[in-house]
Amino acid sequence: MSILEYNGGAIVAMVGKNCVAIGSDKRFGVQLMTVSTEFPKIFPATDKTFIGLPGLATDIRTLSERFRFKINMYKLSEEREIEPRTLAHLVSSTLYERRFGPYFVEPIIAGLDKDNQPFICGMDLIGCINFAKDFVVAGTTTDSLFGVCESLWEPDLEPEDLFETVSQSLLNAVDRDSLAGWGAVIHVVTPERVITRTLKTRMD
Amino acid sequence: MECLIGMVGKDFVLTAADTSAARSITVMKSTEDKSRDLNKHVIMLYSGEPGDTVHFAEYIQRNVRFYEIKNGIELTPKAAATFTRKELATSLRSRHPYAVNLLIAGYDVTALSSQLYWIDYLGSSVNVPFAAHGYGAYYTLSLLDRYHRPDISLDEAKVLVKKCIDELKSRFIINLADFKIKVTDKDGIREIEI
Numbered sequence: 001m002s003i004l005e006y007n008g009g010a011i012v013a014m015v016g017k018n019c020v021a022i023g024s025d026k027r028f029g030v031q032l033m034t035v036s037t038e039f040p041k042i043f044p045a046t047d048k049t050f051i052g053l054p055g056l057a058t059d060i061r062t063l064s065e066r067f068r069f070k071i072n073m074y075k076l077s078e079e080r081e082i083e084p085r086t087l088a089h090l091v092s093s094t095l096y097e098r099r100f101g102p103y104f105v106e107p108i109i110a111g112l113d114k115d116n117q118p119f120i121c122g123m124d125l126i127g128c129i130n131f132a133k134d135f136v137v138a139g140t141t142t143d144s145l146f147g148v149c150e151s152l153w154e155p156d157l158e159p160e161d162l163f164e165t166v167s168q169s170l171l172n173a174v175d176r177d178s179l180a181g182w183g184a185v186i187h188v189v190t191p192e193r194v195i196t197r198t199l200k201t202r203m204d
Numbered sequence: 205m206e207c208l209i210g211m212v213g214k215d216f217v218l219t220a221a222d223t224s225a226a227r228s229i230t231v232m233k234s235t236e237d238k239s240r241d242l243n244k245h246v247i248m249l250y251s252g253e254p255g256d257t258v259h260f261a262e263y264i265q266r267n268v269r270f271y272e273i274k275n276g277i278e279l280t281p282k283a284a285a286t287f288t289r290k291e292l293a294t295s296l297r298s299r300h301p302y303a304v305n306l307l308i309a310g311y312d313v314t315a316l317s318s319q320l321y322w323i324d325y326l327g328s329s330v331n332v333p334f335a336a337h338g339y340g341a342y343y344t345l346s347l348l349d350r351y352h353r354p355d356i357s358l359d360e361a362k363v364l365v366k367k368c369i370d371e372l373k374s375r376f377i378i379n380l381a382d383f384k385i386k387v388t389d390k391d392g393i394r395e396i397e398i
Contacts, residue, residue, distance in 0.1 A: 007328065028330050033341065035322055036330040057328035058293050101297065 003104050004055050004125070006031065008179030009041050010141035011052035012170050013110035013120045014153060015134060016162035019190045020118045022050050022110040023170045025141075025201075026183035028057055037182040037203075041139075045071050046081040048189050049111030051091065054139030055125070056104035063103055066094065084111035084119040088129055095127030102126050106138040116191040141180045144173035159195065163188045167199055175202055205378050206251035207340030208238070209368055210307045210320045211352055211361055212333050216389035217309035217318045218361045220369070221249045222340075222380040234381045242268045244392045246284050246310035251337055252325060253303035260304045264288050281310030285321035285329055293327030301325070305337045311389050318389065336368075343375055344368040358387065362398045 008029045013022040028039035042052045043064045051067060053060045070090060074082045082090070088109050095103060102125045110120045122136035123129050130136065135153050137145035148169045157165060166186055174181035184199040209220040225233040239249045240261040248264065250257045268279055268287065279287070285308045295302045308321040322335040334348040335341075351364050362385075369383055386395050 028328070030324070030328075033345070035335065036332050038332075039330055056326065057330075058289075058296065058326040061289065061327070061329065062293050 001031070004106065005140050005179060007055075007057040008140050009054040010137075010139040010145060010170065010174050010177065010180040011041060011054045011108050012137045012145050012149060012166060012173075013052065013108050013135060014149070014162060014166050015118045015120055015132075016157040016159060018112075018116055018118065019159045019162055019188060020110045020112060020120055021162045021166040021186060021188045022052055022108065023166045023184055023186040024052055024054070025170070025174050025180045026185060027180055029179060032178065034182060040185045042185060042187060043067070045087055045109075046111070047194070049082070049084045049087060049109065050187055050189070051087070052108040052110070052138070053105045054108075055106055059103040059105050063094075063105055067091065070094070083113050084109055085113065087111075088121045088123070092123060092127035092129050095123065095125065099126055108136050108138050110189065112189055112191060139180060141173045141177040144176045145169060148173050159188050159190050163195065163197070171199065171201055206238070206338045207372065207380055208249045208251050208305070208307050208337040209340065209344055209365060210249070210309050210335050211348060211356070211364065212318050212320045212354070213356045213358060213361050215311075215318060216358055216361075216387050217311065217320050218358070218365060218385065218387050219247060219249055219307060219309050220365050220383045220385045221251070223382045223384050224380060225254070227254065231381075237384055239384070239386065240265045241393055242284050242308075242310075243272060243278050245313055245388060245390075246279065246281050246308065247386060247388050247393050248284070248288070249307040249309070250304055252305050256302045257304050260302045264291065278313065280312045280314065281308060281319040281321065282312070282331075284308055284310065285323065289323055289327050289329040292323065292325065296325070296327055307335060307337060309388050313390065339376065339378070340372055340380070343371050347371060362396070366398050
């Protein structure tokens with residue numbers, strides 16, 4: 001089994017009309033044994049941008065701390081918030097620095113840029129960026145997520161509809177994956193505010 | 205083959221560690237204390253590669269102590285766990301990583317709450333209401349899931365840990381002779397009998 005599947009987890013991000021949504025499950029396990037059900041994998045980068053880090057739990061923690069440091073340093077030197085597209089390249093180059101001994105995470109970035117245009121992208125563990133116009137998925141549940149997102153997503157969803165679409169996609173996908181689930185968190189980013197909701201899921 | 209168990213109660217943390225020091229198929233000692241006190245209110249239980257365990261535990265213990273002397277403050281369980289995790293995560297990508305699994309339990313005297321951290325040799329760290337390490341986890345987590353409550357009293361926790369140990373005695377093929385059980389609360393760390 002791949003080391004990327006050791007702790008389990010699922011993340012999905014979607015684009016809506018002037019908004020984006022990103023969601024993750026809350027399971028932390030060691031192979032098939034669930035150790036904790038309070039382990040969200042999404043971290044705030046700025047007021048309007050989130051980073052999702054599915055993969056090996058130790059690297060999720062290490063990288064979330066490193067990105068927090070780098071984002072704060074960027075803010076201090078540039079005297080402005082980092083743009084999501086810039087952040088994607090920062091994350092990408094941080095991962096490629098470890099090209100031959102990588103961090104085992106597949107980050108997803110979702111946010112609104114300075115003109116409130118939605119931006120989402122996914123990445124592999126060495127930082128190869130996948131810019132997407134519709135949705136990106138990562139983690140152990142990618143197969144199921146791709147299928148369900150492909151059929152549920154449509155262009156120009158309003159924030160509430162986008163929330164529903166992301167929630168239903170994530171919930172129905174993780175129910176078919178024994179390594180993910182046990183609760184979920186969804187963030188919907190709109191120009192005015194961020195809506196964060198915790199979802200109850202099947203606990204079996 | 206080793207087993208560590210921990211659970212958070214109303215205003216305490218109860219921890220249990222088996223006392224056998226084995227090498228290959230031979231039990232070398234049956235009264236080993238697999239824990240180190242990091243300060244008055246934080247205890248660290250360890251299991252894993254013999255040699256690595258005690259060396260790593262004492263390295264953490266002395267660095268936590270050094271930090272406290274230098275800065276004149278007592279580390280909270282969260283601070284101790286964060287420091288320990290970083291050491292393990294750094295060690296993981298070194299030439300010779302430590303193979304040590306830990307439970308860090310303690311009472312936070314500023315927040316007035318008891319906490320338990322589950323940390324593995326990779327440097328994964330999670331704050332949990334109850335936890336177990338080793339093969340014993342496969343037998344005890346289900347019992348803890350069923351009977352643990354956030355407001356569990358010390359007497360109830362003793363009964364529950366006894367249930368866990370009895371389960372290991374009846375189902376687990378390895379004979380874990382005895383367990384050292386400790387309670388950490390606002391008054392410090394003490395060993396108890398069940």
